[in-house]
Amino acid sequence: MILSVACYDCHSNNTRYPWYANIQPGSWWMASHIKEGKNGLNFDEFASYSNRRQQSKLKSIVNSINNGTMPLSSYTLIHKEAILSKEDKMSIKNWANTIKDSLELRN
Amino acid sequence: MKALIFSIALSTIFFAACNSNGTKQATSETTDMAMNETAATADNPLKGIVTGYLNLKNALAKDDDKGAADAGNGLVKVFDGFDKSSLTADQAKIFADIQTDAREHAEHIGSNAGNIGHQREHFETLSKDVYDLVKVTGAGEKLYYSNCPMYNNNKGASWLSETKDIHNPYLGMSMETCGAVKEELN
Numbered sequence: 001m002i003l004s005v006a007c008y009d010c011h012s013n014n015t016r017y018p019w020y021a022n023i024q025p026g027s028w029w030m031a032s033h034i035k036e037g038k039n040g041l042n043f044d045e046f047a048s049y050s051n052r053r054q055q056s057k058l059k060s061i062v063n064s065i066n067n068g069t070m071p072l073s074s075y076t077l078i079h080k081e082a083i084l085s086k087e088d089k090m091s092i093k094n095w096a097n098t099i100k101d102s103l104e105l106r107n
Numbered sequence: 108m109k110a111l112i113f114s115i116a117l118s119t120i121f122f123a124a125c126n127s128n129g130t131k132q133a134t135s136e137t138t139d140m141a142m143n144e145t146a147a148t149a150d151n152p153l154k155g156i157v158t159g160y161l162n163l164k165n166a167l168a169k170d171d172d173k174g175a176a177d178a179g180n181g182l183v184k185v186f187d188g189f190d191k192s193s194l195t196a197d198q199a200k201i202f203a204d205i206q207t208d209a210r211e212h213a214e215h216i217g218s219n220a221g222n223i224g225h226q227r228e229h230f231e232t233l234s235k236d237v238y239d240l241v242k243v244t245g246a247g248e249k250l251y252y253s254n255c256p257m258y259n260n261n262k263g264a265s266w267l268s269e270t271k272d273i274h275n276p277y278l279g280m281s282m283e284t285c286g287a288v289k290e291e292l293n
Contacts, residue, residue: 050204050207050208052204052205052208052236053207053208053211056208056211056212056232059228059232060228063228067224067225069225
């Protein structure tokens with residue numbers, strides 16, 4: 001639930017396009033961000049990543065939440081619902097770490 | 108509702124992990140055999156990768172983010188131009204798995220001059236990748252796998268070095284000698 005609200009716009013194939021997607025330069029600016037976001041991590045393609053790459057991505061998720069680099073501040077500026085509370089951050093990190101640990105055991 | 112979605116997501120990924128599990132185990136058995144085969148080879152196919160990695164490691168140990176970025180970009184080129192024909196079929200398979208991941212980390216390090224903390228995060232995973240590669244093909248030179256227990260809130264992290272002396276790439280000059288050799292590789 002948190003992931004879909006705060007992350008999926010740029011990290012999945014299910015982008016909910018906002019009003020400014022229809023006007024320039026909003027649309028150009030957004031398209032480049034989404035392309036970059038999906039390139040780095042796409043939840044819809046996650047299952048096709050190798051075990052090694054899945055672990056890498058989960059680790060990066062935890063790091064980017066810890067560092068506060070994600071969600072991008074330029075994104076949360078407009079999408080207030082994507083601002084993560086302490087609890088949100090905690091549950092995303094726990095979720096990512098749990099899966100990462102289980103993937104590690106399968107190595 | 109929240110819990111339900113989480114558990115669905117979780118089980119999807121478990122499934123994906125199960126699928127790849129079978130092949131993983133099969134390859135790890137053949138890895139040991141492959142290692143013995145290449146141990147005798149003088150000119151190691153991994154030389155370029157190991158050299159690029161060590162350049163990166165040395166730049167990070169000196170807190171040199173620009174040097175690290177250059178080394179990262181150099182490593183991307185080495186991965187792209189790598190000649191897989193010198194690897195056995197089993198080695199090539201493992202290499203392909205590691206290459207995608209390692210190349211991506213090198214690329215991030217290359218594009219993050221000015222953010223050495225982030226470069227070091229990627230370096231940690233890259234180190235594991237290169238270590239796993241070296242375990243499969245041999246390094247062609249003496250390497251030391253060292254560990255710093257303090258990095259990342261005492262979670263610790265490891266790296267490969269050409270020297271037995273510790274020059275910590277995670278904490279840099281502030282804690283230059285923090286760490287210990289855990290394993291010697293050839």
